[in-house]
Amino acid sequence: MQNLKNKKILLASKSPRRKQLLKDAGFNFEIITSKEVEEIIPNNIRNNEVAIYLSELKANAYKNDLSENEILISADTIVCLENKILGKPKDYDDAFKMLSNLSGKEHKVITGVTICSNKKQVSFSDETSVKFKNLTNNEINYYITNYKPFDKAGSYGIQEWIGYIGITEIKGSYFNVMGLPVHKVYEQLNKF
Amino acid sequence: MQNLKNKKILLASKSPRRKQLLKDAGFNFEIITSKEVEEIIPNNIRNNEVAIYLSELKANAYKNDLSENEILISADTIVCLENKILGKPKDYDDAFKMLSNLSGKEHKVITGVTICSNKKQVSFSDETSVKFKNLTNNEINYYITNYKPFDKAGSYGIQEWIGYIGITEIKGSYFNVMGLPVHKVYEQLNKF
Numbered sequence: 551m552q553n554l555k556n557k558k559i560l561l562a563s564k565s566p567r568r569k570q571l572l573k574d575a576g577f578n579f580e581i582i583t584s585k586e587v588e589e590i591i592p593n594n595i596r597n598n599e600v601a602i603y604l605s606e607l608k609a610n611a612y613k614n615d616l617s618e619n620e621i622l623i624s625a626d627t628i629v630c631l632e633n634k635i636l637g638k639p640k641d642y643d644d645a646f647k648m649l650s651n652l653s654g655k656e657h658k659v660i661t662g663v664t665i666c667s668n669k670k671q672v673s674f675s676d677e678t679s680v681k682f683k684n685l686t687n688n689e690i691n692y693y694i695t696n697y698k699p700f701d702k703a704g705s706y707g708i709q710e711w712i713g714y715i716g717i718t719e720i721k722g723s724y725f726n727v728m729g730l731p732v733h734k735v736y737e738q739l740n741k742f
Numbered sequence: 743m744q745n746l747k748n749k750k751i752l753l754a755s756k757s758p759r760r761k762q763l764l765k766d767a768g769f770n771f772e773i774i775t776s777k778e779v780e781e782i783i784p785n786n787i788r789n790n791e792v793a794i795y796l797s798e799l800k801a802n803a804y805k806n807d808l809s810e811n812e813i814l815i816s817a818d819t820i821v822c823l824e825n826k827i828l829g830k831p832k833d834y835d836d837a838f839k840m841l842s843n844l845s846g847k848e849h850k851v852i853t854g855v856t857i858c859s860n861k862k863q864v865s866f867s868d869e870t871s872v873k874f875k876n877l878t879n880n881e882i883n884y885y886i887t888n889y890k891p892f893d894k895a896g897s898y899g900i901q902e903w904i905g906y907i908g909i910t911e912i913k914g915s916y917f918n919v920m921g922l923p924v925h926k927v928y929e930q931l932n933k934f
Contacts, residue, residue, distance in 0.1 A: 575906040683925065714767040714917060715928040724916040725906060733875065736907040 551740055554621070559739075562608055562624040567709070571730045572623070577739075579623075585611040597635060601628045601662030602673045609664040609671065616668045621742065624664050627729050629704030631657040636704045645694050645705040649712075652704065653685040659704070659727045665738055672738055676731030678722030680708070685716055743932055746813070751931075754800055754816040755921075759901070763922045764815070769931075771815075777803040781818075789827060793820045793854030794865045801856040801863065808860045813934065816856050819921050821896030823849040828896045837886050837897040841904075844896065845877040851896070851919045857930055864930055868923030870914030872900070877908055 559579035561572055572579055587607050591600055604626035612622055629636045631651060639645035662675045693712040699705045706712050708720075708727045725732045751771035753764055764771055779799050783792055796818035804814055821828045823843060831837035854867045885904040891897045898904050900912075900919045917924045 571906070574903070576903055683929075708916075711766070711768055714763070714924040716925065717915070718925050719914055720916060721913050722911055723909070724900075724912060732906040733908065733910050737875075 553742065554739065556619055558617075558620050560612075560616075560620055560622045562612055562622055565729050567707070567729045568625060571725055571728060571732050572735070575732045575736060582612065582622075587611050597628075597630050597633060598660060598675065598677065600635065601626050601660045602664070602675050603662070604628070605662035605664040606671075606673055609666050613666055613668070613671075616666070618668065621665060621667050621739070623735065625661055625730055627659060627661040627703055627726075629657060629659055631655065631704075638703055639700055639705045641700075642694055645699060646690055648705040649685060649690045649693070650687075652682050652706070653690070654682060656681040657704070661726050661729060661731055663731065663735060663738075665735070665742055667742075670742075672742065674734055674738065676723055676726045676734055678720055678724070678726045680717060680727060681719045682716050683718050685712075689716065745934065746931060748811055750809075750812050752804075752808075752812055752814045754804055754814055757921050759899070759921045760817060763917055763920060763924050764927070767924045767928060774804065774814075779803050789820075789822050789825060790852060790867065790869070792827065793818050793852040794856070794867050795854070796820070797854040797856040798863075798865055801858050805858055805860070805863075808858070810860065813857060813859050813931070815927065817853055817922055819851060819853040819895055819918075821849060821851055823847065823896075830895055831892055831897045833892075834886055837891060838882055840897040841877060841882045841885070842879075844874050844898070845882070846874060848873040849896070853918050853921060853923055855923065855927060855930075857927070857934060859934075862934075864934065866926055866930065868915055868918045868926055870912055870916070870918045872909060872919060873911045874908050875910050877904075881908065 560582050561579050562582050589604055605624050608624035636648055639648055656679050658677055658679055660675055660677045664673045697710050723731050752774050753771050754774050781796055797816050800816035828840055831840055848871050850869055850871055852867055852869045856865045889902050915923050
């Protein structure tokens with residue numbers, strides 16, 4: 551991209567999945583280890599604004615440290631079932647409960663992204679519907695025991711075993727469910 | 743799976759993507775190199791039956807060689823744009839033409855699968871809608887030059903660069919677009 555010549559892209563994320571997605575999309579970038587950001591969500595905010603709010607919170611932690619030629623990307627992915635946000639599971643039982651709740655239903659995955667330099671900032675989000683088949687207790691136990699999804703909102707990774715055998719349909723971007731709506735990041739970086 | 747104990751699964755496919763998908767879904771299996779099957783499609787067949795027809799054609803080539811304990815999986819993926827089937831591109835220009843045609847539109851990817859033993863046979867298919875953004879000539883040229891999609895129906899792989907930056911939405915199974923509707927294969931093997 552002509553407009554990114556002499557620019558240095560920074561990805562503020564610990565997620566190995568976001569790193570892989572941005573790499574596969576052909577970008578050169580560096581990881582900056584996320585500062586600890588306390589994720590407090592205001593009460594008066596709608597679910598579809600939460601992901602953007604959290605990505606901006608992460609961006610704010612770094613924004614003032616950016617050099618002239620640096621562009622920062624931050625993101626946050628949330629999982630919503632019946633209008634409730636599912637976080638990361640606290641433990642095995644919590645993961646089991648979340649997956650049992652997702653079983654046989656459609657839920658939404660929303661990723662908010664913020665791209666900023668020391669001159670400007672743009673935020674956007676992308677939403678994908680994901681449908682699980684009826685999962686058996688055996689399948690849920692097998693998955694949690696073998697894949698330990700404790701770092702994942704909603705207790706699952708679509709690119710893992712349970713995504714292969716359990717997800718019957720999605721509507722929207724697959725990569726958005728993995729953690730980054732790459733097509734929108736590409737589009738926005740193109741005109742940043 | 744209890745019913746697959748003492749069974750040997752054979753995947754009749756040269757596709758490295760199908761091999762990876764079946765592996766990630768947790769199956770133990772062996773690859774048998776596809777015999778050359780001449781893919782002649784009868785005139786009186788509907789598009790959504792073509793993929794199944796071709797997967798059965800592949801199965802037929804092996805069926806009589808199966809031992810008592812063997813289960814064979816064969817599959818064929820077709821890409822349909824405005825009711826026309828797109829095959830593998832003949833050369834660079836053909837790939838360019840196909841991708842230009844797919845640009846800015848929605849198309850369908852249908853995978854037909856046949857599972858058989860020497861006692862029984864089941865066939866099924868899965869359909870996913872895929873939508874491309876308006877691709878620029880630069881993007882199409884960059885992709886063909888760097889990814890050489892000459893072994894791919896429709897001239898693209900969803901898991902490659904052009905899938906990351908160019909596909910805005912799918913409806914259905916992502917893995918089906920890659921070449922195998924893993925959730926349906928799992929379901930059918932479970933009760934085979």
